Amino acid sequence: MTRVFKFGGASIQDAAAIRHLGELLAGFPDRPLVVVVSAMGKTTNALEALIAAAREGDEADYRRRLEALRQAHLTVMTELFGEGGGPAARVAALFDELDARHRQYRDASYPLHYDQTIGYGELLSTTLVAAWLDATGVATTWCDARELVVTDACHQAANVDWAATARRVADLPLEDGRLLLTQGFIGATPTGAMSSLGREGSDFSAAILAHCLGAEEVVIWKDVPGLFNADPRRFDNAVPLAHLSYAEAVELAWHGAKVIHPKTLGPLQQKAIPLTVRSFLEPGAPSSTIDAETRHDAAHPAFILRDDQVLLEVTPRDFAFMDEARLHDILGRLVDVGLHANLIDSEAMRLRLCVDPKPEKLDPLADSLAADYRLDRHEGLTLLTVRHPTPALLEALAEGREVLAERGNAGTAQRLFRGDQCPETWHIPD
């Protein structure tokens, strides 16, 4: 039975990490094994900055950024393979292609330019990792995700054509005993134009392939030993969660727990494929399993923070109600700009919306709302979402903090605080 592993940017951030990945994978000789890999470290952020530089037309800045990226990859290649060794020709060709694509698409629409260039982080990382695995005795075949994951042309958030993808995946050489390595995050339209699945979408790529393969399990390898009931970097007493249901994991991911992309769970749930989250730093440490079993979901309350939030308070100018027609109008404007509301808090004559600070979407939305409504905007806020809350817990968490907006039901409560009233490191109250 086939297994699918996914490794994110942190697991291949430098030559030492790639060596460690090779040692880890050498310990999994069973085949078929499909491995999905993201871009190295923070490469995707650097590629986004490169896109901005290309569009601004600042040639010197663009060149400087492109050379920095090239240098970062060449440094890793040299550390792994020695001077002049490794897949040097392929890496050089990928950088030439990337440069040519920026020149071709910098005057095109932003989403199209983005998708024709953003996936080079994954193309480069998988080129290096596949060559390293092969050179160190883990026979590996590099597979092009653009020939596997078929999507529409909804750039930056492409939708998967499941039937077409299943047909492509069926042709993978699963039985030849080699590890199959491919890129996360990217696919292509039926005519071969590159597409991307949304930031941090490599988890989703692993789920797409697992679904189409009818895999036995998916393992997402992280720098943490599984899922916790809060980000262990932000909560000093977060506890590990050994077991969660698909539905509970979707709730956590949807509300912003960065640890798994929210689209990952659906394709796995449909085929009852379990997902394990394990530590690549401590492979033997306890892990988290996500499957259909719901019994353990409420064992611990869980906490999710979103920083730098923006609150939009929308009030009709004519003392009118915030009725269904107005909600439809206002929420429709969010849909039009492609902005998600992280909290929706509605009263008789006011709607509060908490959104991410994405100026390219937020500014046109704010202009459009201000034309027809009274609009108050507050920035620098922190949204806390609590799964399985109790009144005492919510009271303790809000103590000494102004609550600017809130919503809740038995399963989930949300509180929007001023960021300057929140600590960098939180403590879950007893």
Ligand SMILES: Nc1ncnc2c1ncn2[C@@H]1O[C@H](COP(=O)(O)OP(=O)(O)O)[C@@H](O)[C@H]1O
């Ligand atoms: N509930 C949670 N459980 C575990 N880790 C979490 C949680 N919420 C946020 N994280 C953070 O997610 C990080 C791993 O995600 P990320 O850095 O995006 O990995 P990758 O690059 O592998 O996709 C952890 O270091 C941890 O700080």
Ligand SMILES: N[C@@H](CC(=O)OP(=O)(O)O)C(=O)O
């Ligand atoms: N490289 C892409 C896709 C991804 O999933 O990355 P990671 O697994 O490192 O979060 C991104 O940074 O968005």
